Amino acid sequence: MDESRKTGQWFSEVSKETCPGQSFSLEMDDVLDQRKSKYQDILLFQSRTYGKVLVLDGMIQVTERDEFAYQEMMVHMPMFSHPNPQKVLIVGGGDGGILREVVKHDCVQSVVQCEIDEEVINVSRKFLPSLSSAFEHPKFKLHIGDGFEFLKNHQGEFDVIITDSSDPVGPAEGLFGAAYYQLLKNALRTGGIVCSQGESIWLHLDFIKRLMNSCRELFPVVDYASISIPSYPCGQIGAILCGLNPQTNFRSALRAPDEHTGSTWNLRYYTPRVHSTACILPLFAEKELFS
Structure with missing residues (x-):
């Protein structure tokens, strides 16, 4: 407990x-x-x-101090690795931060969020307006319910799916298994990309290795990006990135925010250079996850 x-x-x-x-x-x-x-x-x-x-x-x-690091990397790494992400699904993310970053992309035509716990959204709306402001966005649709059941009924629909979950205990436990990633794969359109919260290399390296090996059985491209965020255990969290297109390279942004976009988006962590280096890991993690 x-x-x-x-x-x-x-x-x-x-x-x-x-x-x-x-x-x-x-x-x-x-x-x-x-x-x-x-x-x-x-x-x-x-x-x-x-x-x-x-x-x-x-x-x-x-x-509020460091949330931007997580939100920006979890969104802009997969979004800028896709040539034209028009339809996006968020699983979890009840605080609204992932949604806030997704709708900054003009190419997005629609974004659906599937959140199991409506109370998290209610709390964020009331106390965290800097994260929850996009809940009123015209391109946004909210679905309250279980992510597994939602994915089963929405196959081949999304260009990018982002899973913003808590750790693999309690209601989020099922979002870290092979069955869930199979559903994610089935819900993608051709060339689609998945990005999921991927735990810490300092605490969960064996778990990450098992999960990435399961993902490699489903996707031709699988990678792990590291994010520095002081309020998470050990000050580091990861994003597991999976792509259906064998040509996808998560270590080099396919697109990038221009100078105007970068200023109007109020980016504070993500840059194309950070994108290109996020998947370069310390030697102990590189050996364990990629050898």
Whole structure:
């Protein structure tokens, strides 16, 4: 069982399953919302140095200070690796940050989000407007329900699918298995791309290796991109990228934001140079995942 505790005015993230033997703590100024949904415990607090913080089942999902690193890389790496992504699906992502970045692409004609827990969306709408602003976008359609069931009924429809999930416990556990990636593959159009939260090389290397090996049985191109984000365990998280087109190269952006786009999009992490180096991993991880 994951545990979280408040020691005085501190929140401590403790998970025996996803990051055993370590903890990450943030000083709290105020608890803004705390509720239990049908699927998980939800906590939203104002921190001293990281802005507002969203916590699900005791694990930090988003902080206002560093969320842009995760959102930008999870979206723009797959989107700029596709020649013309018109139809996009987001699975999870109830805080709205992934959606915020997707709709910046003018080529997108429609974006659907499948989120199982509507309460996460409600909390984000109320307390995290910097992330949830795109929920009113005209190209957006929200579906509340299970991602597995949604994918079964929408085959061959999407150019890019982004899975923004919490760690592989609780309601997100099924989003890290071979059966789920088979459904993702079936839901893609020709040349489609999948990007999924891929855990940390410092904590979950064996798990990542098994998952990537399963993906290689389904997709001709599979890669892992590293993202630096201090509020996640060990300060690092990854994106697993899978492509149906054998010519897809996730280590070189096929398209890129121009100077005007970069300024109007308010990008703070993603650049074409960051894109091109994100899949260059430390030697221990490179050996384990690609040899």
